[in-house]
Amino acid sequence: xxxxxxxxxxxxxxxxxxxxxxxxxxxxxxxxxxxxxxxxxxxxxxxxxxxxxxxxxxxxxxxxxxxxxxxxxxxxxxxxxxxxxxxxxxxxxxxxxxxxxxxxxxxxxxxxxxxxxxxxxxxxxxxxxxxxxxxxxxxxxxxxxxxxxxxxxxxxxxxxxxxxxxxxxxxxxxxxxxxxxxxxxxxxxxxxxxxxxxxxxxxxxxxxxxxxxxxxxxxxxxxxxxxxxxxxxxxxxxxxxxxxxxxxxxxxxxxxxxxxxxxxxxxxxxxxxxxxxxxxxxxxxxxxxxxxxxxxxxxxxxxxxxxxxxxxxxxxxxxxxxxxxxxxxxxxxxxxxxxxxxxxxxxxxxxxxxxxxxxxxxxxxxxxxxxxxxxxxxxxxx
Ligand code: CTP
Ligand code: MG
Numbered sequence: 001x002x003x004x005x006x007x008x009x010x011x012x013x014x015x016x017x018x019x020x021x022x023x024x025x026x027x028x029x030x031x032x033x034x035x036x037x038x039x040x041x042x043x044x045x046x047x048x049x050x051x052x053x054x055x056x057x058x059x060x061x062x063x064x065x066x067x068x069x070x071x072x073x074x075x076x077x078x079x080x081x082x083x084x085x086x087x088x089x090x091x092x093x094x095x096x097x098x099x100x101x102x103x104x105x106x107x108x109x110x111x112x113x114x115x116x117x118x119x120x121x122x123x124x125x126x127x128x129x130x131x132x133x134x135x136x137x138x139x140x141x142x143x144x145x146x147x148x149x150x151x152x153x154x155x156x157x158x159x160x161x162x163x164x165x166x167x168x169x170x171x172x173x174x175x176x177x178x179x180x181x182x183x184x185x186x187x188x189x190x191x192x193x194x195x196x197x198x199x200x201x202x203x204x205x206x207x208x209x210x211x212x213x214x215x216x217x218x219x220x221x222x223x224x225x226x227x228x229x230x231x232x233x234x235x236x237x238x239x240x241x242x243x244x245x246x247x248x249x250x251x252x253x254x255x256x257x258x259x260x261x262x263x264x265x266x267x268x269x270x271x272x273x274x275x276x277x278x279x280x281x282x283x284x285x286x287x288x289x290x291x292x293x294x295x296x297x298x299x300x301x302x303x304x305x306x307x308x309x310x311x312x313x314x315x316x317x318x319x320x321x322x323x324x325x326x327x328x329x330x331x332x333x334x335x336x337x338x339x340x341x342x343x344x345x346x347x348x349x350x351x352x353x354x355x356x357x358x359x360x361x362x363x364x365x366x367x368x369x370x371x372x373x374x375x376x377x378x379x380x381x382x
């Protein structure tokens with residue numbers, strides 16, 4: 001199933017004011033749109049950002065340093081028109097997430113919850129949050145006309161997830177000049193039933209200037225930075241390749257181990273578990289269990305990522321050092337970084353892979369085996 005995300009960022013941010021549209025204003029040292037994009041890039045196959053033509057360069061410089069080449073299309077005069085432009089650029093996706101660039105608090109959790117609902121058969125899913133305040137209907141001068149029963153209201157947030165064919169059909173049927181509040185409304189006028197999952201305060205939309213401060217306060221909930229380290233070694237044996245940091249490298253020997261013997265990722269898993277205080281890899285995946293024979297170590301790494309997420313923690317950076325005389329790591333370093341970043345759901349700049357020899361000393365120097373050492377920096381709720 002191919003998934004895509006459309007991030008709509010073509011608004012002018014008139015209510016928020018300021019020199020730049022709100023999605024390009026700084027929030028915790030990065031443009032707002034950086035945070036809106038961060039969780040999505042790790043969870044979907046393609047991301048398309050919809051921008052106002054005059055802000056394309058601004059958007060590229062806000063995103064490309066962290067995320068690499070980014071697909072950018074030009075939006076329209078209304079949010080509805082901007083989504084339409086995004087849909088035209090995601091015509092191959094089976095599932096489409098649509099997200100406001102102005103909601104930087106989006107996290108992996110909510111994206112996965114939305115995608116899970118679509119996988120279960122829902123056509124349209126969005127987060128909805130209860131309205132705690134009393135609600136009143138007013139006229140243009142602010143005079144109260146009527147009370148609104150908040151018991152029957154919800155604030156509908158983004159990201160919203162749709163089956164690709166459903167959202168495309170709904171937009172195709174929508175009059176071209178129609179202006180809708182959001183995409184759930186577009187599919188609903190097309191007769192599609194929508195599902196809501198619990199929304200989150202963190203998904204607040206930056207609308208007014210003071211919302212930037214509020215978003216910053218929400219995003220800086222007290223966290224403590226924990227650093228874990230991990231070490232692993234595997235003996236060389238017969239074989240024609242070794243697997244290191246998820247990359248298969250041709251070699252004159254193989255590595256002996258119960259799983260795929262990927263020492264780089266085993267050290268990394270232990271580093272993440274260490275930062276979480278969750279024991280070691282052997283406790284989670286006992287080598288005595290035949291289930292793990294020949295296992296792809298990506299499973300172990302994903303397990304560590306899941307443990308972190310379930311604990312409300314965030315892996316912010318990892319650093320892996322491979323210790324061996326041969327094979328030479330340099331030519332494979334970029335592929336190892338990319339694959340590790342992919343499995344961790346991190347931008348590549350947060351993943352380091354490097355290598356060293358031991359100047360022919362010891363068991364590594366004699367090429368009896370190879371070893372790896374890793375460090376993981378993890379932010380955990382204080
Ligand atoms: N948006 C868009 N194209 C538009 C209008 C809005 O892509 N023509 C995007 C905004 O960039 C934002 C989201 O839709 O990420 C929600 O819109 P809103 O909060 O209204 O943002 P702005 O339109 O930029 O703000 P304002 O209405 O205050 O000008
Ligand atoms: Mg607007």
